Amino acid sequence: MNELIAVLQSTQALITIGVLVLAVVLFISNALAPELTGLLSLALLMASGVLSPQKALAGFGSPALITLMGLFAVSAALFKSGALDRLRELIASERIRTPRRLIALLGLVVAPISGVVPNTPVVASLLPVIEAWCVRRRLSPSRVLLPLSFATVLGGTLTLLGSSVNLLVSDISEQLGYGSLELFSFTAIGVPIWLVGTAYMLLVPKGLLPDRGRDDNQLVGSSDQTGYFTEVTIPYDSNLVGQSLHNSRLQRRFDVDVLELQRDEQRLLPPLADRTIEPGDRLLLRVTRADLLRLQQEHTVQLAQRTQEDKSMSAEAFSGEGQKTVEVLLPSGSTLAGASLRELRFRQRHNATVLALRRGQQTVQERLGKAILREGDVLLLQAPLDSIRGLQASNDLLVLDQLENDLPTIRRKPIAIAIALSMLIVPTLTSLPLVAAVLMAVIAMVIGGCIRPAEALSSIRLDVILLLGSLSSFSVAMQDTGLADAFAGILEYCLEGLPTYIALLMVFLATTILTQFISNAASVALFVPVAIQLSTNMNLPPTALLLTVLFGASQSFLTPMGYQTNLMVFGPGRYRFFDVTRYGIGLTALMTFMIPGLILWQYAGS
Numbered sequence: 001m002n003e004l005i006a007v008l009q010s011t012q013a014l015i016t017i018g019v020l021v022l023a024v025v026l027f028i029s030n031a032l033a034p035e036l037t038g039l040l041s042l043a044l045l046m047a048s049g050v051l052s053p054q055k056a057l058a059g060f061g062s063p064a065l066i067t068l069m070g071l072f073a074v075s076a077a078l079f080k081s082g083a084l085d086r087l088r089e090l091i092a093s094e095r096i097r098t099p100r101r102l103i104a105l106l107g108l109v110v111a112p113i114s115g116v117v118p119n120t121p122v123v124a125s126l127l128p129v130i131e132a133w134c135v136r137r138r139l140s141p142s143r144v145l146l147p148l149s150f151a152t153v154l155g156g157t158l159t160l161l162g163s164s165v166n167l168l169v170s171d172i173s174e175q176l177g178y179g180s181l182e183l184f185s186f187t188a189i190g191v192p193i194w195l196v197g198t199a200y201m202l203l204v205p206k207g208l209l210p211d212r213g214r215d216d217n218q219l220v221g222s223s224d225q226t227g228y229f230t231e232v233t234i235p236y237d238s239n240l241v242g243q244s245l246h247n248s249r250l251q252r253r254f255d256v257d258v259l260e261l262q263r264d265e266q267r268l269l270p271p272l273a274d275r276t277i278e279p280g281d282r283l284l285l286r287v288t289r290a291d292l293l294r295l296q297q298e299h300t301v302q303l304a305q306r307t308q309e310d311k312s313m314s315a316e317a318f319s320g321e322g323q324k325t326v327e328v329l330l331p332s333g334s335t336l337a338g339a340s341l342r343e344l345r346f347r348q349r350h351n352a353t354v355l356a357l358r359r360g361q362q363t364v365q366e367r368l369g370k371a372i373l374r375e376g377d378v379l380l381l382q383a384p385l386d387s388i389r390g391l392q393a394s395n396d397l398l399v400l401d402q403l404e405n406d407l408p409t410i411r412r413k414p415i416a417i418a419i420a421l422s423m424l425i426v427p428t429l430t431s432l433p434l435v436a437a438v439l440m441a442v443i444a445m446v447i448g449g450c451i452r453p454a455e456a457l458s459s460i461r462l463d464v465i466l467l468l469g470s471l472s473s474f475s476v477a478m479q480d481t482g483l484a485d486a487f488a489g490i491l492e493y494c495l496e497g498l499p500t501y502i503a504l505l506m507v508f509l510a511t512t513i514l515t516q517f518i519s520n521a522a523s524v525a526l527f528v529p530v531a532i533q534l535s536t537n538m539n540l541p542p543t544a545l546l547l548t549v550l551f552g553a554s555q556s557f558l559t560p561m562g563y564q565t566n567l568m569v570f571g572p573g574r575y576r577f578f579d580v581t582r583y584g585i586g587l588t589a590l591m592t593f594m595i596p597g598l599i600l601w602q603y604a605g606s
Contacts, residue, residue, distance in 0.1 A: 013481040015048045020474065020526065027518035034519050035463045038470030050477050059472030060465075063180065063435040064171035068164055068468070069460050070438035074420060075117050076459035077451035079125055081416035082294060087113070088129045092136075094247070099143045099209075100202065102133065106144075106151040107198030114151070115158030115190070116424060122152050123565045128288070131572060142212040145573035146583050147201050149565040150557060154197040157554050158190040159183055160434070161424075165520050168468045169550045172475045172528050178542045183427055183434055186547050189598045193551070196594060200587050208583045212574035228287050228380060229259070230356035231368045232301040236279040240300050246273035250301070254291040260284035262367070284367070289380060292356055293325060324385050325355070329398040330377045336396045337377075342369040350391060352383035416450040471525040478529045488533030500538050500604075504548050504596035507531050511552030512588065516562045520553040527553070544603035548596065555591045557584030 019041050026037040045051045059065060078084070087109060096102050114122050130148060134141045156162035160170060160183045170181040234240055240248050245258055261268040261275055262282040268275065287295065295301060330337055336344060341354055357371060358378040379397075381388075391397050423441035427434045445451050451459075478484040495503040507527075515523040531545040538545070556562030558581050560570045566580060 010481060012048070012050045013483055015050055016045070016477045016481050016483055019044045019048075019050075019477075023474075023522070024518060027522055033463070034522075035466035035470070038467045038522075042470040042473050045473055045477050050481065051473060055476055055480075056473045057469075058175065058476070059171060060469035062171040062174070062469075062472065063433070064167040064174075065465060065469055067161075067435045067438050068167050069465060070435070070442045071118060071161060072460045073442045073451065073456040074423065074438065074445060075121050076455060077416050077445040078117065078420055079121060080455070081413040081450050083413055083417055083420070084113075084122075084125055085294075085413075088126070091126070091129050091133055096133070097137070099139060099206070102130070102144050103147045103151075103201050104198075106147050107154070107194075107201055110148070111151040111155030111194055111198065112158065114153075114155030115162045115194075116420070118161070119152035119156045119163060119565055120568070123148060123568050127568065127572060140211045140213055140574075142573040142575055142579070143206070143209050145569035146209060146566075146575070146580065149563070149569045150197065150201060150584070150587065152565050153554065153556065153563055154194045157551060158187055158194060159424075160185060163554060164464055164468060165524055165554055166550065168472065168521055169524055169528065169546060171468075171472055172525065173543075173546055175472060175476055176479060176529060176532065178532065178546070181543075183424070185543075186550070188602055189547065189551070189595070192598060193555070193591065193595065196590065197587060200590060204583070204586060208586075210575070210579050212576075212579075228289060228292055228356035228358045229368070229371075230285055230287060230292060230380075232283050232285060232295070234277055234279055234281045234283070235300075235302055238277075238279070238300045240277045241279055242276060244274050244276055248277060254287065254295055256291060256295070257286040258283050259286055282367075287356070289327075289356075292380065324388055325380065325382050326388055326399055328379050328381055328391060330373055330375050330379070330396070331398050334373075334375060334396040336373050337375045338372065340370050340372055344373075350381075350383070350397075351387040352381045352391070354379050355382055356380040412448060412450040415448040416445060419444045419448065419450070467519070468521055471521050474522075474525040475529045478526075484529035485533055487530045491530060492534055492537055495534070500540070501596055501600055503534070503538060504544075504599060505592060507534070507545065507548050508552040508596055509592055511549050512555065512558075512592070515553045515556050516559045520556060520563065523553045524549060540600075540603050544599050548599055551591070551595045551599075555588065555595070557587045557591075 022044075023037055023041045026032050026040075027034060032040065042056055046053055046056045090096065090109070091102065091105065096105055110122065110126065126148065127145075130144060131141055134144065157166070160166050160181055166181070174180040240250060245261075250256065250258075258272050259270070260283070261272055262284070263278065263280070283301075341347075347353055354368065356379070357368060358380070359374065359376070381391075383391075388399060391399055419441050422444075423437050426432050427437045442456060446453055446456060475484075478487075491507075495506060498506070511523055511527050511531075514527065527549045528546055531549050532542045535542045535545050554563075556566070560566045560575070560577065560580050562580075569575070570580070
């Protein structure tokens with residue numbers, strides 16, 4: 001305590017405490033966006049002279065932050081190329097019929113993926129797939145969405161790349177002089193955590209996951225996601241021929257509803273699950289935009305031909321070469337309303353192919369060419385760039401999309417996967433720095449056609465970069481002003497006489513509790529410089545305390561705010577606040593007792 005009093009006689013220490021208190025209040029109250037709170041704190045520390053601009057801004061040029069920026073682009077290329085399509089297909093397969101089987105899949109397959117791909121985009125990609133699975137199984141999404149979040153959190157601590165917080169800890173460690181973390185620095189601890197956490201989710205009574213009901217219209221997504229209607233034909237060489245719709249790749253891999261099957265002059269309506277697909281069948285589908293663009297590149301189906309003379313034009317649209325895909329709206333007063341696409345000779349008139357139609361929440365049962373257009377309809381068009389620019393000058397159609405939107409690159413999937421694997425393997429087997437491997441992977445993804453340069457830039461989450469880059473200044477300020485040593489002295493006094501295991505447990509628990517109220521990145525930035533000072537008296541290397549804080553901030557299973565993936569599933573799952581606590585408190589208790597023991601096992605005597 002005397003040391004803290006001595007430190008508080010310094011003006012810079014008082015200013016630092018004031019800035020920290022202000023930041024914590026803003027983080028808890030959400031009065032400002034987290035990244036703006038970080039930037040405000042950074043500016044105040046520089047303006048008051050606590051930190052020089054070079055020290056304060058060093059976090060924005062750190063290898064960890066550059067690694068994260070590159071990782072965003074690599075992840076975007078993987079998702080765009082369809083690297084997770086097999087997983088999406090597995091989720092929709094007949095083998096996954098019960099919530100417990102789905103939870104096993106999430107724990108054993110999705111969690112390891114989150115160890116090398118940031119968990120937030122993994123949840124964003126799988127959320128609509130699992131919601132659709134719930135609709136088909138007539139189950140409430142509240143029975144499976146929390147396990148999705150928890151599985152990605154558990155997997156996020158398998159490697160350095162699993163979470164942005166991991167990279168922040170590595171950056172802070174390097175700035176404080178303890179060196180950066182390696183790709184697999186904490187994998188030996190992360191693997192038991194992942195396996196025990198998965199076992200918990202499989203064995204815990206299912207009553208801890210509430211049944212909050214379901215809204216089928218909501219579960220399948222917004223109209224922007226699922227309201228498109230289109231026709232496809234089954235070519236003679238399609239591998240769907242001879243299969244039932246229920247067992248086909250069309251239903252397993254893509255989030256589609258087959259609304260009608262047209263065979264010669266027959267018009268077959270649902271239920272269609274047991275109907276065998278024959279060559280020449282025409283299917284009327286309801287499909288998401290993303291899946292429609294992927295479906296367009298699958299040679300198992302073809303976009304239905306509108307008229308005989310449009311075959312060559314439609315073939316060009318099917319290839320997608322030199323084409324752009326955009327949404328256009330029929331505004332009020334459009335002269336196109338009241339006529340069908342065939343009557344309008346839309347393809348010849350606008351040099352654009354209509355891929356699909358969206359009409360609010362209504363189902364369009366007519367064949368696409370015969371559907372009567374209405375004001376408010378949204379058409380998904382594919383056309384050359386010049387034609388789209390011509391549409392922008394039309395009063396009959398309003399272009400809703402940016403022209404940079406492009407087709408998925410599923411033909412580049414093997415290239416994308418090979419590049420990602422090389423990014424992981426090469427730094428492990430050679431002396432190549434991880435940041436260099438990630439940047440080389442980004443360039444390889446662009447050169448290989450897996451992602452465009454503009455898309456790579458747009459994939460970078462600026463809010464995350466600003467938050468992490470600014471928060472590292474907290475740790476430097478606490479170290480430079482002596483506050484880290486002073487707070488560590490108080491913490492050491494409180495833990496005096498306790499066994500090392502219990503002391504680590506208290507540090508872990510304190511970090512976990514703090515993380516429930518402020519972001520885990522902020523918890524790490526505040527706690528790491530304090531906890532590291534305890535390492536000498538505990539006879540442990542600084543890395544042991546650093547990892548204790550990291551795991552405490554990452555294993556957030558108590559509140560929706562504890563981790564961003566918890567918030568992502570909170571609304572779609574219709575959860576209530578304490579639903580997360582009830583399901584996660586047992587896992588939190590398990591981790592609280594387990595993780596300090598694992599850290600002691602790895603680092604005691606080092």
